[in-house]
Amino acid sequence: GQNIDQPTEMTATEGAIVQINCTYQTSGFNGLFWYQQHAGEAPTFLSYNVLDGLEEKGRFSSFLSRSKGYSYLLLKELQMKDSASYLCAVRSPLGNTPLVFGKGTRLSVIA
Amino acid sequence: DGGITQSPKYLFRKEGQNVTLSCEQNLNHDAMYWYRQDPGQGLRLIYYSQIVNDFQKGDIAEGYSVSREKKESFPLTVTSAQKNPTAFYLCASSPGRTYHGYTFGSGTRLTVV
Numbered sequence: 602g603q604n605i606d607q608p609t610e611m612t613a614t615e616g617a618i619v620q621i622n623c624t625y626q627t628s629g630f631n632g633l634f635w636y637q638q639h640a641g642e643a644p645t646f647l648s649y650n651v652l653d654g655l656e657e658k659g660r661f662s663s664f665l666s667r668s669k670g671y672s673y674l675l676l677k678e679l680q681m682k683d684s685a686s687y688l689c690a691v692r693s694p695l696g697n698t699p700l701v702f703g704k705g706t707r708l709s710v711i712a
Numbered sequence: 713d714g715g716i717t718q719s720p721k722y723l724f725r726k727e728g729q730n731v732t733l734s735c736e737q738n739l740n741h742d743a744m745y746w747y748r749q750d751p752g753q754g755l756r757l758i759y760y761s762q763i764v765n766d767f768q769k770g771d772i773a774e775g776y777s778v779s780r781e782k783k784e785s786f787p788l789t790v791t792s793a794q795k796n797p798t799a800f801y802l803c804a805s806s807p808g809r810t811y812h813g814y815t816f817g818s819g820t821r822l823t824v825v
Contacts, residue, residue, distance in 0.1 A: 643802060699745055699770065702754040703754050704752070
């Protein structure tokens with residue numbers, strides 16, 4: 602079966618750091634994606650982790666532990682424009698089989 | 713520029729009518745996908761196609777139909793059998809190696825009245 606869990610909502614202050622967690626239990630694993638989605642818009646790619654460890658890309662970092670079935674997205678120096686939903690998605694090892702998405706975490710950045 | 717286009721952005725239909733959502737890509741991607749998104753829900757898979765003239769049901773295929781007659785196009789028909797069709801529909805595509813996941817279209821918001 603496939604199960605991906607994320608917190609439903611989070612609130613953080615402008616300029617702060619926030620960590621959004623994702624845990625997964627899937628039949629097979631070949632990578633984990635993080636997407637950002639502003640309300641009413643399409644998701645946009647943020648990061649991809651396939652090996653354990655931390656991937657850093659500007660203000661955003663993503664971490665993966667395959668043995669724990671766990672990932673997090675770290676957002677630093679939060680800006681108001683970071684208010685969005687953040688989707689965790691897991692890739693199967695089998696070719697072009699679809700990504701499995703979590704329900705997303707809605708982040709509100711407040712002044 | 714290459715991309716994936718969904719049309720229309722907003723669509724209103726009366727209950728009981730079939731409606732077709734368009735999805736076109738010029739990225740030369742092999743695979744295409746349709747997802748549905750409801751408030752507070754993640755993306756739920758409706759149908760996907762890995763190659764022309766072939767497609768598979770996703771988790772919530774009931775009440776929907778698709779075709780893949782051309783590599784570039786993957787239209788979704790929402791039939792009158794779909795009990796609750798009002799939602800945000802997202803189309804996506806990916807190449808053979810999905811290291812960067814999907815390219816998404818901008819979505820179609822369907823409202824059935």
